[in-house]
Amino acid sequence: MMLFDDAELFMCGTKGTKDFEIPDGELLLVENFFNKKESDAYYHRLLTDTVWSEYEMPMYDKVVKAPRMIAWFEDKADVQNEKKPMELTEDLKKIRERVEQQTQLTFNAVLLNLYRNGNDGVAWHSDKTGRSGINPVIASVTFGETRIFRLRHKFRKEIPQVEIPLHHGSFLLMSGTTNSFWEHQVPKTARKILPRINLTFRRVLK
Numbered sequence: 233m234m235l236f237d238d239a240e241l242f243m244c245g246t247k248g249t250k251d252f253e254i255p256d257g258e259l260l261l262v263e264n265f266f267n268k269k270e271s272d273a274y275y276h277r278l279l280t281d282t283v284w285s286e287y288e289m290p291m292y293d294k295v296v297k298a299p300r301m302i303a304w305f306e307d308k309a310d311v312q313n314e315k316k317p318m319e320l321t322e323d324l325k326k327i328r329e330r331v332e333q334q335t336q337l338t339f340n341a342v343l344l345n346l347y348r349n350g351n352d353g354v355a356w357h358s359d360k361t362g363r364s365g366i367n368p369v370i371a372s373v374t375f376g377e378t379r380i381f382r383l384r385h386k387f388r389k390e391i392p393q394v395e396i397p398l399h400h401g402s403f404l405l406m407s408g409t410t411n412s413f414w415e416h417q418v419p420k421t422a423r424k425i426l427p428r429i430n431l432t433f434r435r436v437l438k
């Protein structure tokens with residue numbers, strides 16, 4: 233794959249913070265959270281150095297491959313567990329530092345998603361999982377191709393959906409009750425596009 237020079241194509245958004253003031257949730261976008269130079273460097277290294285895996289998810293009575301690649305990293309558990317997750321790399325730790333500075337929160341795990349092209353995406357879901365409690369704070373960083381991040385209220389269908397193009401180097405924080413009341417997706421697209429990497433920092437219970 234010839235991806236390396238292509239990073240020049242990715243534009244960061246204009247610098248600015250936007251509070252989306254959604255009902256039943258908190259949603260904050262910071263464009264240009266990482267500048268173009270930092271974003272290009274992280275994009276290249278994460279793309280090539282990460283050991284990406286297929287993710288198989290249960291779907292009714294079958295198991296299907298998710299249309300994206302993933303990698304999960306987590307701080308070393310205090311208690312040794314059987315399945316040792318990968319620890320955060322130096323790059324991931326540096327990115328986390330910036331995220332923690334911004335949010336004044338701490339995170340002990342990060343999920344990386346790689347959307348290889350427009351056929352990759354993520355279907356409607358919210359991020360509640362057994363290990364992160366009912367209202368997890370999700371801190372999301374994007375590098376590479378701009379993809380639409382769409383949110384909809386789970387119960388009040390009259391509330392308009394929110395559509396946010398997440399640009400190279402942007403940061404999005406979902407907090408408060410967002411994950412109880414809203415779900416989100418990254419729709420597939422027929423456009424010819426380059427890969428996008430998304431990182432979601434999380435707090436998981438050990």
Ligand SMILES: O=C(O)CCC(=O)C(=O)O
Binds near residue numbers: 432
């Ligand atoms: O790629 C994104 O922006 C969102 C990823 C996501 O929703 C997830 O990993 O739970």
Ligand SMILES: [Fe+2]
Binds near residue numbers: 357358359416
């Ligand atoms: Fe999600």
